[in-house]
Amino acid sequence: MKKINQFLFAFISVLAVSCTADDVENRPVVSKIATPEMTAPTTAKQYVLKEVNASSDADRFVWTAAQYTESVVVQYSLMMDVSGGDFTKAQTLVKTSSVTQASVSVKALNQAAIELGAVPGTPKQFDVKVMATVSGGVPTESAKVITISINTYSGLIAYPFTDWYLVGDATVAGWDNNNKNQVLFRGGTNPKEYRFTGYFKAGYFKLISTLGQWAPMYGKGDAGTIVSRAKDADPDPASFEIATAGYYTFTMNTETLKYTLVPYNATAATSYTRIGFIGSSRTGTDAGWSGDDTPMVKSTFDTHLWTLTITLFDGKGKFRANNAWDKSWGGDTAFAAFPTQGASGGDIPVARSKYKVLFNDLDGSYMMFPNQE
Structure with a gap:
C-alpha cells in the first residue's frame, strides 16, 4: 500500500509540473493595440504659478486609455521634459494605476519645471506626454506631446538655520575655507547645538559658518568656551588642538558658548560597504520603500561618513546598510539630527526639493541641505 501511495504521489507531481509548464507556454503575449494620448489640457496653455497657491491643483491632466490584446492593469506615468x-x-509628475486622469498640484508642477531648468519669473516651454506600462508588455508612450508654458516661482524651501564647518590641518579640508569642508551635524530639536563624531588628523581646527569666508568664526576660549570672531576685523581666536590622530566627538552650543572635545572609540564600529537612502520621499509614493535603496558615496577621509545628492518628493525616508533592513537609521526631525536631538528609528520627514544629504554611520547623525541646483 505504501508503494502504491508513493507511485500515486509521484504521478500527481509530474502532472502538476507538466500543467505548470503548459501554462507558461500557453500564456498569452500582451500586445499593444492603441497608445495613450493626451486630451487635456490643450497644447499652448500657459501657467503662471504662485507660491501662495502651492497646495492647490495647477490643472487636471487627462489622456486616452492604452489598449492591449488582453485585459490587464495599466500603469500610467505622466512625464514632462523641456x-x-x-x-x-x-520629470514624472504623477503615476496612476488604470486611471486616465490626474490632478497635479502647483507645487509639483513648479518643482518639476525648476528641476528642468526653469528660471523663476521667466516663462519656459515644456512638453508633456504619458507612458503606459503593463506586466509582460513593452512600455508604450504617447505618439504626440502637448506643449505648455510655465512661469515658476522660486520654489525654495525655508531653511532658517546657521551651519558650521570644520577648517584646519586636522580636517579633510585643511586650512582651505572652501574645500568641501566637513559640516557639523545640527540638533533637530535645538538648532543651537552642534555635534560631529569622526576622524581628525593631528593638528588644529576652527569653525566657520560661510564657506569661502573667515568670519563669522568660532575658536577656542578658556574653560571649555568658544570665542566668536564676528567680523574679519575682529581678533583671530585660538584653534582647537588634536594632539593625536584618531576619532573624536566635538560638540558646541552657540547659545551657551560651551564646547566639548573627547576621544571616541571607533575600533569596534562596523565598517559598511554600502549605505543607502530609502523611503516614500524618493518617488512621492509608498512604492519608494520597496526595491533597492539609493546608494550613497563613502568618504575616503573617514569611511563612516556618506554623501548623496538627490531630488526628493514630499514624503518620508531613512538610511539603511547593505541594501537590507538588518540595520537602519531614521529620525523625527527634518533637515538634521544627531543622538538625543532628533535621531531615532522613525521616518525622517522630507519636503520636495533637491538635497545634498550627509550621514554618519557611527551615531546616525544626518544633515539634509535643500534647494540644491
Missing part, C-alpha cells in the same frame, strides 16, 4: 527634449531626463 520643449524638444527626448524625455531621457524627464
Whole structure:
C-alpha cells in the first residue's frame, strides 16, 4: 500500500509540473493595440504659478486609455521634459494605476519645471506626454506631446538655520575655507547645538559658518568656551588642538558658548560597504520603500561618513546598510539630527526639493541641505 501511495504521489507531481509548464507556454503575449494620448489640457496653455497657491491643483491632466490584446492593469506615468527634449531626463509628475486622469498640484508642477531648468519669473516651454506600462508588455508612450508654458516661482524651501564647518590641518579640508569642508551635524530639536563624531588628523581646527569666508568664526576660549570672531576685523581666536590622530566627538552650543572635545572609540564600529537612502520621499509614493535603496558615496577621509545628492518628493525616508533592513537609521526631525536631538528609528520627514544629504554611520547623525541646483 505504501508503494502504491508513493507511485500515486509521484504521478500527481509530474502532472502538476507538466500543467505548470503548459501554462507558461500557453500564456498569452500582451500586445499593444492603441497608445495613450493626451486630451487635456490643450497644447499652448500657459501657467503662471504662485507660491501662495502651492497646495492647490495647477490643472487636471487627462489622456486616452492604452489598449492591449488582453485585459490587464495599466500603469500610467505622466512625464514632462523641456520643449524638444527626448524625455531621457524627464520629470514624472504623477503615476496612476488604470486611471486616465490626474490632478497635479502647483507645487509639483513648479518643482518639476525648476528641476528642468526653469528660471523663476521667466516663462519656459515644456512638453508633456504619458507612458503606459503593463506586466509582460513593452512600455508604450504617447505618439504626440502637448506643449505648455510655465512661469515658476522660486520654489525654495525655508531653511532658517546657521551651519558650521570644520577648517584646519586636522580636517579633510585643511586650512582651505572652501574645500568641501566637513559640516557639523545640527540638533533637530535645538538648532543651537552642534555635534560631529569622526576622524581628525593631528593638528588644529576652527569653525566657520560661510564657506569661502573667515568670519563669522568660532575658536577656542578658556574653560571649555568658544570665542566668536564676528567680523574679519575682529581678533583671530585660538584653534582647537588634536594632539593625536584618531576619532573624536566635538560638540558646541552657540547659545551657551560651551564646547566639548573627547576621544571616541571607533575600533569596534562596523565598517559598511554600502549605505543607502530609502523611503516614500524618493518617488512621492509608498512604492519608494520597496526595491533597492539609493546608494550613497563613502568618504575616503573617514569611511563612516556618506554623501548623496538627490531630488526628493514630499514624503518620508531613512538610511539603511547593505541594501537590507538588518540595520537602519531614521529620525523625527527634518533637515538634521544627531543622538538625543532628533535621531531615532522613525521616518525622517522630507519636503520636495533637491538635497545634498550627509550621514554618519557611527551615531546616525544626518544633515539634509535643500534647494540644491
